[in-house]
Amino acid sequence: MNKDYNIGVFDSGLGGITVLKEISRLLPNENIIYFGDTKNVPYGEKTKEEIQALCERIVRFLFTNGCKLIVIACNTASIAAYEYLHKISPIPIVGIINSAVDSIPYNTYKEIGIIGTPFTVNSGEYPRKIKEKDENLKIYSVGCEKLCPMIEKGWENFSDRRVILADYITRIPKSAEALLLACTHYPLILNDIKDIFEGDILDPGEECAREVFRTLKANNLFNPKNEKGKIEFYVSGDKEIFQKKAQEFLGYEITRLFKVNI
Numbered sequence: 093m094n095k096d097y098n099i100g101v102f103d104s105g106l107g108g109i110t111v112l113k114e115i116s117r118l119l120p121n122e123n124i125i126y127f128g129d130t131k132n133v134p135y136g137e138k139t140k141e142e143i144q145a146l147c148e149r150i151v152r153f154l155f156t157n158g159c160k161l162i163v164i165a166c167n168t169a170s171i172a173a174y175e176y177l178h179k180i181s182p183i184p185i186v187g188i189i190n191s192a193v194d195s196i197p198y199n200t201y202k203e204i205g206i207i208g209t210p211f212t213v214n215s216g217e218y219p220r221k222i223k224e225k226d227e228n229l230k231i232y233s234v235g236c237e238k239l240c241p242m243i244e245k246g247w248e249n250f251s252d253r254r255v256i257l258a259d260y261i262t263r264i265p266k267s268a269e270a271l272l273l274a275c276t277h278y279p280l281i282l283n284d285i286k287d288i289f290e291g292d293i294l295d296p297g298e299e300c301a302r303e304v305f306r307t308l309k310a311n312n313l314f315n316p317k318n319e320k321g322k323i324e325f326y327v328s329g330d331k332e333i334f335q336k337k338a339q340e341f342l343g344y345e346i347t348r349l350f351k352v353n354i
């Protein structure tokens with residue numbers, strides 16, 4: 093495997109850029125290919141089989157475009173397809189769900205809230221994995237079906253966005269000391285979340301980047317080149333909306349953005 097190959101990062105849409113930001117911060121000389129499946133977003137309302145089929149195509153695309161490692165930067169896809177992709181992928185795969193579970197500082201909180209897509213919450217995966225680490229931690233999970241589609245369309249365009257967000261977050265009892273963002277889209281609206289939730293906010297992006305670091309190290313795959321890595325973006329849907337939102341969040345101009353039919 094060529095060490096200057098890319099790290100492939102994918103999500104149903106925009107959300108995975110919150111993970112990409114952490115990866116490129118920790119591993120600045122790695123080349124990265126980002127794929128946002130903006131034609132098929134949201135994944136959170138699809139079945140496991142539908143999500144697996146979409147993810148399989150993305151993994152093939154990333155692999156054939158010179159990736160040495162793949163990051164599922166989408167909680168929903170990670171829950172639906174990690175095991176499946178792990179079996180078929182010729183290269184290592186990192187799924188955000190494991191990083192998210194590891195990002196919780198155990199023995200710190202008695203009660204936490206989790207917000208994610210309906211698929212993520214209905215799967216029960218988070219409480220199951222978290223209970224393996226701390227069976228006494230009380231967990232309140234809320235599926236937020238409207239948030240990912242609103243963020244994709246442009247959060248600021250919705251005048252009722254704070255009411256909708258508050259309606260979800262206030263379903264979590266006030267006794268919850270921390271809130272886990274179990275959807276990679278949510279760090280894009282972090283300021284609004286912080287205005288409503290008073291406790292700690294747990295964003296798994298940084299831990300996911302550390303997991304990528306560890307996986308590259310374990311597989312002896314660090315890019316030896318001592319120069320800033322290139323980042324390329326691919327989307328399956330509209331380029332303009334993605335570009336505007338991604339530039340705002342990442343803080344730099346995106347020049348290498350391509351629309352592809354995979």
Ligand code: DGL
Binds near residue numbers: 135277
């Ligand atoms: N960013 C995805 C996640 O972390 C959103 C899924 C969706 O498309 O509904 O779950």
